[in-house]
Amino acid sequence: MKKKRLSILFSLLLLSGLVLSGCGSKDEGNNNQGAKDGGKDDESFSVAMVTDIGGVDDKSFNQSAWEGIQAFGKEHNLKKGDGGYDYLQSKSDADYVSNLNALARRNFDLIFGIGFKLEKPIGEIAGQRKNVHFGIVDSVVEKDNVVSIMFKEQEAAFLAGVAAAMETKTKNVGFVGGMESDVITRFEAGFRAGVASVDPSIKVQVNYTGAFDKADLGKSAANQIYSNGADIIFHAAGATGNGVFAEAKERKQQNPDANVWVIGVDSDQYDEGTVEVDGKEYNITLTSALKRVDLAVKDIAQKSMDGKFPGGTTVTYGLADKGVELSTTGDHLSETTLTAVNDWKEKIINGDVTPPGTKEDMESFLKDLGVTP
Amino acid sequence: MSKRWTPILIPVLAVILGLLVGAVIIAISGYNPIVGYAQLWEGIFGDSYVIGESIRQITPYVLAGLAVAFAFKTGLFNIGVEGQLIVGWFAAVYVGISFDLPAYIHLPLAILAAGLAGAFWAFIPGILKAKLGVNEVVVTIMLNYTALHVTNALIRSIAKGDTTEQIAQTASLRIPFFEEITQYSRLHGGIFIAILTVIIIWFILEKTTLGYELKAAGFSQDASKYAGMNVPRNIVISMVISGFIAGLAGAMEGLGTFEYVSTKTAMTGIGFDGIAVAVLGGNNPIGVVFGAILFGALKYGSLNMPNPPAQIPEEMISVIIAVIIFFVASGYLFQWLYEKFSKKKGVK
Numbered sequence: 001m002k003k004k005r006l007s008i009l010f011s012l013l014l015l016s017g018l019v020l021s022g023c024g025s026k027d028e029g030n031n032n033q034g035a036k037d038g039g040k041d042d043e044s045f046s047v048a049m050v051t052d053i054g055g056v057d058d059k060s061f062n063q064s065a066w067e068g069i070q071a072f073g074k075e076h077n078l079k080k081g082d083g084g085y086d087y088l089q090s091k092s093d094a095d096y097v098s099n100l101n102a103l104a105r106r107n108f109d110l111i112f113g114i115g116f117k118l119e120k121p122i123g124e125i126a127g128q129r130k131n132v133h134f135g136i137v138d139s140v141v142e143k144d145n146v147v148s149i150m151f152k153e154q155e156a157a158f159l160a161g162v163a164a165a166m167e168t169k170t171k172n173v174g175f176v177g178g179m180e181s182d183v184i185t186r187f188e189a190g191f192r193a194g195v196a197s198v199d200p201s202i203k204v205q206v207n208y209t210g211a212f213d214k215a216d217l218g219k220s221a222a223n224q225i226y227s228n229g230a231d232i233i234f235h236a237a238g239a240t241g242n243g244v245f246a247e248a249k250e251r252k253q254q255n256p257d258a259n260v261w262v263i264g265v266d267s268d269q270y271d272e273g274t275v276e277v278d279g280k281e282y283n284i285t286l287t288s289a290l291k292r293v294d295l296a297v298k299d300i301a302q303k304s305m306d307g308k309f310p311g312g313t314t315v316t317y318g319l320a321d322k323g324v325e326l327s328t329t330g331d332h333l334s335e336t337t338l339t340a341v342n343d344w345k346e347k348i349i350n351g352d353v354t355p356p357g358t359k360e361d362m363e364s365f366l367k368d369l370g371v372t373p
Numbered sequence: 374m375s376k377r378w379t380p381i382l383i384p385v386l387a388v389i390l391g392l393l394v395g396a397v398i399i400a401i402s403g404y405n406p407i408v409g410y411a412q413l414w415e416g417i418f419g420d421s422y423v424i425g426e427s428i429r430q431i432t433p434y435v436l437a438g439l440a441v442a443f444a445f446k447t448g449l450f451n452i453g454v455e456g457q458l459i460v461g462w463f464a465a466v467y468v469g470i471s472f473d474l475p476a477y478i479h480l481p482l483a484i485l486a487a488g489l490a491g492a493f494w495a496f497i498p499g500i501l502k503a504k505l506g507v508n509e510v511v512v513t514i515m516l517n518y519t520a521l522h523v524t525n526a527l528i529r530s531i532a533k534g535d536t537t538e539q540i541a542q543t544a545s546l547r548i549p550f551f552e553e554i555t556q557y558s559r560l561h562g563g564i565f566i567a568i569l570t571v572i573i574i575w576f577i578l579e580k581t582t583l584g585y586e587l588k589a590a591g592f593s594q595d596a597s598k599y600a601g602m603n604v605p606r607n608i609v610i611s612m613v614i615s616g617f618i619a620g621l622a623g624a625m626e627g628l629g630t631f632e633y634v635s636t637k638t639a640m641t642g643i644g645f646d647g648i649a650v651a652v653l654g655g656n657n658p659i660g661v662v663f664g665a666i667l668f669g670a671l672k673y674g675s676l677n678m679p680n681p682p683a684q685i686p687e688e689m690i691s692v693i694i695a696v697i698i699f700f701v702a703s704g705y706l707f708q709w710l711y712e713k714f715s716k717k718k719g720v721k
Binding site for chain 1: 422426430522529534535536539557626630631635637638639641642643673676677679680681684687691
């Protein structure tokens with residue numbers, strides 16, 4: 001009895017061995033190629049990034065940053081991998097330090113950390129690897145070999161607010177936020193200030209879902225806001241915002257004449273808003289408040305390559321340098337709206353108007369316009 | 374092959390099969406499994422830095438797995454380890470940043486705070502189950518989300534931002550000697566606490582009346598009630614101890630790995646992985662250590678697989694880990710097949 005059981009076990013092991021050896025021989029060819037990729041050319045400039053837990057295909061800032069690095073790589077004929085450009089994804093908060101370290105060991109010249117969650121890890125690794133350049137997006141690390149990349153999200157959100165205020169028919173608009181954080185607060189503050197600047201009597205419904213990855217919460221938040229009379233919703237909620245689009249598209253499908261719009265965020269979300277009703281195509285993305293992480297990352301990489309790495313400083317991208325923008329894909333905005341948007345844009349760039357970037361600033365901004373926040 | 378060996382044999386077979394199936398998946402996707410696994414090995418044992426980091430990764434898994442296993446011994450399924458870990462993490466960091474004490478008081482206090490926070494979080498489902506018979510699975514799952522959002526709100530109100538400041542060095546688990554010998558990895562002294570906890574829990578379960586009563590409740594609540602044991606009390610005690618261990622796992626993160634706490638967009642996953650660790654370890658305190666070593670090493674080592682020359686996408690590694698867990702979880706299937714084979718022979 002014992003022998004029989006043992007033999008079953010051994011045959012299992014044998015089988016495993018066969019499978020393994022099969023795999024081995026098949027892939028021998030790839031081995032050399034891998035070695036070739038690994039070879040580092042000392043002359044070239046190399047750049048890499050570590051995502052936060054959103055991953056590189058998050059349709060948001062991680063993806064945008066990676067697109068910027070890819071564009072930079074293409075421009076300078078770099079290859080993906082060592083000595084060129086690459087990324088590492090983080091599955092948990094504990095992975096940031098390890099991933100940053102791995103990239104530093106692979107001798108990348110410039111390493112970006114995407115998102116405020118990498119603030120402490122970048123600070124830690126930058127202290128240990130003083131001859132490597134680092135960049136942090138959406139947060140500030142005060143170290144000589146770190147450049148901090150910030151955005152004036154409130155400027156793009158302000159223009160989104162202006163556009164929403166001009167386009168609303170019901171004098172009622174909405175804002176759906178992800179988790180409360182400094183970045184999302186800048187979006188909310190700018191948006192509400194923009195709406196109030198056009199017409200203080202317009203109602204703004206604000207709903208924070210508490211998550212960036214819960215489309216179902218975004219959908220129910222949007223449902224509530226639309227049901228309470230709003231016709232335009234601005235979302236700053238990452239993948240939760242996909243639920244906002246889903247709700248708007250559903251309403252459009254039930255009634256093609258329904259007046260529902262969504263304002264996208266970070267990247268141009270025009271394609272997210274396409275919906276087909278009875279063979280006719282509609283689009284419900286009014287516009288998108290763009291945050292050009294790709295341009296910023298590319299810009300810093302270029303500077304670093306030219307030997308002008310702005311280490312120890314905070315570089316802030318705003319409307320003036322096209323770091324943030326309002327998209328016009330689909331031409332949903334009317335002539336008058338566009339004129340108004342451009343007027344306000346001028347005023348912001350000239351410094352005549354400063355969109356608020358914090359809760360306190362927003363409250364005093366709104367109070368000056370006679371709105372009780 | 375005596376019965377004694379099956380609890381060890383099943384996980385070992387499962388891991389081997391998991392790695393093999395993983396190799397097939399890697400090969401089908403056009404990558405080289407041998408280079409991939411070599412790099413996995415490098416990522417775990419390659420040099421002193423990754424060894425240190427691997428142990429660092431294993432530490433909270435030991436405690437999270439132990440927390441799940443302990444409750445399971447009493448017949449309770451504590452899915453709330455995740456939430457208990459999160460409140461423990463927060464409590465440890467809170468004590469770490471708000472007091473100014475000498476290290477021999479500060480560190481134990483911070484660790485104790487983490488344990489008590491976790492214990493309190495587990496007390497809620499424990500008392501509900503004991504007094505009202507509310508299913509602990511449902512309550513603990515819900516409390517995970519409560520923990521996540523409550524701590525996020527507390528962090529934002531305390532730190533006025535998304536991340537707290539660094540804890541005082543008197544509350545830190547990090548040991549300069551470890552940093553020196555591992556090229557500044559985040560290896561910290563928590564591993565000793567984890568091992569000590571394992572020994573204590575093993576002792577409680579195997580050598581004390583309390584442990585006997587807890588296990589008895591796990592085997593049959595009715596029988597232990599008939600034997601004059603206080604089952605509701607045992608349920609609460611079991612949950613509280615389980616939560617305390619989970620809170621300690623949070624202290625490992627808060628006082629060792631990170632030394633701060635930041636708002637989380639999602640669960641840490643350590644608590645849920647703890648369930649897998651407990652399954653791998655056959656719900657045995659010593660087995661949990663091996664489960665945690667395997668799981669933590671795989672998790673950490675896999676971070677090296679996207680690096681050249683293997684360049685296997687990180688998503689693939691999640692699949693492989695899932696396959697291993699799948700095989701372990703279906704270990705009972707092996708056992709069943711096994712017994713079936715032997716039975717047939719008995720008939721002959």
